[in-house]
Amino acid sequence: MPSASANYRTLLRTSGAAAFFLPAAVGRLGIAMTGIGIVWLVHARTGSYAAAGLVTGGFAVADAVAGPQIGRLVDRFGQTRVLPYALGAHAGAVALLLAGAVPDLVAGVLVGATLPQLSALSAARWSALLSGERAAALPAAFALEALTNGASYMAGPALVSVLGAAGRPGAGVLLAAALVVGGGLALAVQRRTEPPLTGHAERRHAGRALLRSAFLRQVALGLTLGVFFGAVQVSVAAYAVGRGTPDAAALLYVAFNCTNLVGGWAYGAWRHGGSPRRRQAAAAACLTLASIPLTFLDAPLAVGATLALTGLAVPVLLILASVLTESAVPRAVLTQAFTWGNSASAAGIAGAAAIAGRAVDASGAHGGFGVAAGAAAVMTVLALGGPRGSLLDMPKSPAPTEATTPNPQPPRVDWSTPLTGPDQGS
Structure with a gap:
C-alpha cells in the first residue's frame, strides 16, 4: 500500500493540481486568521471582549449566510469571473474595518459576507480534474483538503495571536486579508482547471x-x-x-x-x-x-x-x-x-x-x-x-x-x- 506522502505527491503531480491547490491553501490560511484577527482588533480598539465577540459573531453569521450565495454565483458564472469581484469587495470591507470608517459590527458583517469559500472552490476543481477513470483518487484529494484546513486553523490563529500580543492587532487582520486576496487571485487565474460551466436549462433544474x-x-x-x-x-x-x-x-x-x-x-x-x-x-x-x-x-x-x-x-x-x-x-x-x-x-x-x-x-x-x-x-x-x-x-x-x-x-x-x-x- 503506498504511503500517504506518496499518495499526496501523486495527486499534486496531476497536471494543473498544484497550480490551483497551493494558492487556495494560502488563501485558506488567511481565512483561518480572519475571525480571531477581528477579536484582537476590536478588543484593542474598545477594550471590551463583549464588543469583540459581537463583531466576530456578526462576521461568522454573515460568512455562513453569504457563502452559499457566492457559491451559487460561481456555479453560474465561473470562478474566474466571480472571484475578482468578491475579493475586491472583501478587501474594501477589511479597509473599512481597519480605518474605523463604519461601526465595527457593520464592518465585521461586510468582511464575512464577502469572504470567498476557497475550500469549496478547490474541492470543486478536484472534482472536475479527477473525473472518469481518475475518480478513485477523489477521497485522497478530499483528505488533502481536510489536512490543509486543519493545518490552517492550527497555524492561522496562533500567528494572529502573536501579532496581537505584540501590540499589532491591525497587522493580523491586514495579513489575513492579504493572504485571502493574494491566494484567491492566484487561484482565479488558473483557467485550465476551472470547472466547466453548465447550460441554463440544466442550472434551472439542478437546484432541486x-x-x-x-x-x-x-x-x-x-x-x-x-x-x-x-x-x-x-x-x-x-x-x-x-x-x-x-x-x-x-x-x-x-x-x-x-x-x-x-x-x-x-x-x-x-x-x-x-x-x-x-x-x-x-x-x-x-x-x-x-x-x-x-x-x-x-x-x-x-x-x-x-x-x-x-x-x-x-x-x-x-x-x-x-x-x-x-x-x-x-x-x-x-x-x-x-x-x-x-x-x-x-x-x-x-x-x-x-x-x-x-x-x-x-x-x-x-x-x-x-x-x-x-x-x-x-x-x-x-x-x-x-x-x-x-x-x-x-x-x-x-x-x-x-x-x-x-x-x-x-x-x-x-x-x-x-x-x-x-x-x-x-
Missing part, C-alpha cells in the same frame, strides 16, 4: 438536487459536527479552568488537533472499496464511543488521551462528507453544495457555544462533553438513516464505492422529468 435527502443529510451531519467542535472547545476550557490549571487547555487542544491531522493523513493513504455511507456511519459510531468517557473522566491524562481518540475520527467524517456531497449533486450546483456544508458546520459551532455553555453551568465540564457526545450520537443516527426508499430522494444510481466514486456529471438523474409523487424533493 439541493433538496434531496442524500444532500440534506450531509448538511445535517455538518451541522452536528459543528456542534461537536463547539462543545469540545467550550468544555475543554471549562475542564481546565475548573481544575485550576487553565494553561492545560492549550495542551488538550493540541492533543485533539494533532491526532485530527494524523487521522486525515492516514486516511488519505488508503485504497479500499466499500460504501462511503457505511464508512461514515462507522466513523460517527466510533466518535460517539470515544466521546462517552469524556462525560465522566477526571484525570487530565485520561481526558487528553480520549480527546486524541476522538480527533482520529473527525477528519474521516469530513472527508466522507465531501465524497458523498460530490456524488449527491450535479456539477451545476457543486460549489454551492460544498459551501452549504461549510456554512452548516459554522452554524453548529456558533450554536454549540450557547448550548454547551448552559450545560457547563448546570453540570460542569462533564455536562459540556455530554453535549459533544450527544452530537456524535445524532451524527451516527443521521449516517445510518436509510437513503433508499426515502420519500425525499429522487431516482439515482446505486451508491458509489470509494474506489469508484463517479464524477457527478449530469444527468445523475433525469432532470427533465417533473418531480411528482414519492420521488419529489421537499
